[in-house]
Amino acid sequence: MQSSSLPHRTAVAVLLTVGSLFAANHVAARLAFDDQAGLLLAVLCRSGLALLALVAFVLWQQPRLRLAPGLAKWQIILGLLIALQSLCLYSAVARIPVALALLIGNTFPILLALLTWLLGGPPPTRRACVLMGVILCGLVLVLDLPAWLSSSGRITPAWRLGVGFAFAGACLFACGLWITEHRLSALPGAVRSLYTIVIVFCGMLLAGAAGLVPGGMNPPASGSGWLALLALSVLYATAFSVLFICVPRLNMARNAPVMNIEPVASLLFAWLMLDQVFGGMQLLGGAVVLGSIVMLAYSRRA
Template structure:
């Protein structure tokens, strides 16, 4: 039996978007929002704040937003005691992956940290196959490899130095985030992903508050622009983190992780637009490679009559624009 249309995003002139498509489109929005969050965080750092302060404030803000949201839109759903305990435990993974990224940045350049961390889509696919949840298709494996290569171009590793401690911290972050994606889906079961996210945020916020209390490292910005970043970062993070697990519940952890490769691409674009950072032709070509990899991994083995896919059309258009930009920059 066909499901009724739920609005213009579900069906328009033959373009269809099912639950998986909505999840992946949400994942693109999450990736871009995470990128905006990172850009604003950097502005806050330059204004006098620091990473631990931003982690604490953004997690607390996301927790507050989610509490208000659940009060206003109550579904009456509940988590069992066992699932609640597991969800609280996942908050430790949230804190661990964030700490891993921060620790890695202390030992090696950000570009190398991000390329190492973004092995998590590949790790997610491998772990999902090993657990028997989703078969590892050659198309998915190739798409993930292409995306990782594209990221190496986007992030420009020519001046990056490999450091054993930095690599280990970034890999710990990647493993923790992979585990977070896979376990949150299992802990959620058929319930509301926001209930799991709420408990994760409670644990993560408690850990960051304790770290601030023990270190005394909480720092507010000293400039007006720094305050813009300090206030804006938690707002974008709230949408990103809450929506991430909704995307996982709709599209699954492997496809969501593949689409999340868009985040560093969006970060580079926002850096160019907002922070006056320079982009080379190779970097833009890397962006097009990442987008192309996501399209390739996203291409479904269609059922007849399924119609065109919104996400594939949008990503294809973005890829073409990035290729044109790469040619223009290269010839310039």
């Protein structure tokens, strides 16, 4: 409700904080992976703590948890998509610079617009098409493709895999958003989020027990790795809880693009904690991508 919305500056400050917490979570994840922590273990810890926070919220709100006929299959699909998206994004973070992984992952608005059009929705506007093209050009600069094409030895298998995982994560997230908007929009957010995180948590347990991801449940090699795992779990659960509780008062239709602070914050945190730096041309490309994504988000809402 507009009457209960937070003041604009307060809402922006909350979203900037949440985006920065999500960015710090990914940097902590990279620290854990560098200490031999498994992907499944990281997602399991993250989703487990977020699940506890969400259960507390649901017990407080006491929404109706029963799903209407026909929604269960879409809820299961959504949970599986988010589980795979989490694995893909963390797999990218483990292989390429954190900010690069998040920039590629944040191209999901393009994929969502194209998916909506493909499935019978309205086509992207001319303005949206131009912005999508600008985003792709910016990604060419961020990925430093001209330099790599002139010196193919710099393209490592880990780099290819990292970029591929980041793009796959963007595709999965776009599909999840389409299902949320077009198949589960009638479901209360608390219920949808609860079931989604339950599926992610159980999926990680089952994948770990079945050995589907080699080394996926490996513990960190040292105390610093365990500390990084704890940090990524607390950071994610805190950001998730603050966003979830405050979202009705944040006027997301107007302020959601502020969340694109995440790649920028990750660039700063990765520089401080991981010594990951970008060249001038890559920074320019990142600014082009980020600015175009914000403009695309505002134009879609308009």
